[in-house]
Amino acid sequence: MTTPERRSILCPNCGRLISRDEPACPWCGTSRPGSWLKNNPLTRSVGSADRLVTMIITVNMVMYLVSLLISNHSPGHGGLFSALSPDQGSLLALGATGVVPIDRYGRFWSLLSANYLHGGPLHIFFNMMALRQLLPLVVQEYGAWRMLTIYTIGGVCGYVLSYLAGVGYTIGASAALCGLIGSLLYYGKSRGGVYGQAVFKEVWGWVVGLFFFGLIVPGINNWGHGGGVVGGIVLGFLLDYRERRTENLFHKFLAGGCILATAAALALGLLSAFVTFAGRSLH
Known part of the structure; x- marks a missing residue:
């Protein structure tokens, strides 16, 4: 038998x-x-922190490479770092956000697309290194679906605050990364205990570092960082973490909506960039 x-x-x-x-x-x-x-293959991919890191880094790299391809650099001028830094026109076409893109061109979708654009090799390198460190911890404590929501909406919160503060033009994944930081601050403080305190202290070190970095280095969008942290704290409170509540269908639908909205924003950015590049080629 x-x-x-x-x-x-x-x-x-x-x-x-x-x-x-x-x-x-x-x-x-x-x-x-x-x-x-x-x-299924989609949910299995979403459930893995390593795969999520790879997917998000890949999207950032693709957008960065596209921004370099359509940049209008003069040959032989500016050196290597200049050649590896996209110009403002290409970033604006792909979906940079701020007062200028939103008020002048009505690009509200840029609140999403700007999280996947970077101004140079060091900019994208340090942001992706931070992503690689923060994302697995957020997935561990909140789950993959809630992490995607925190990352997406946290980034939007950062850019909404910087827009309200009058920042004309801004890009970068740091607003979304600060959303992850905010959610971990909430988790550490809410959970308490030795582990919770350890998480809170470690992530608080990130906040202090970002604050002083923003004071010292010109051109840093501190409003975006602050808005991302606050947004992450609020989202951590509203969505809750795994020890209190397992991920449910609502969390998956919310994350799915964030994925679709981001994909649509990036598609609009790519379409805008294609039109810009085609128009430049005709002249």
């Missing part, structure tokens, strides 16, 4: 090894973890 084959999968929510036939994950309580709706 043969026994039925026991197929093992990783829970799409907590990532632990379980049987596909479990009615609910014995670790996190996710119902029907083996169903196709919850265990």
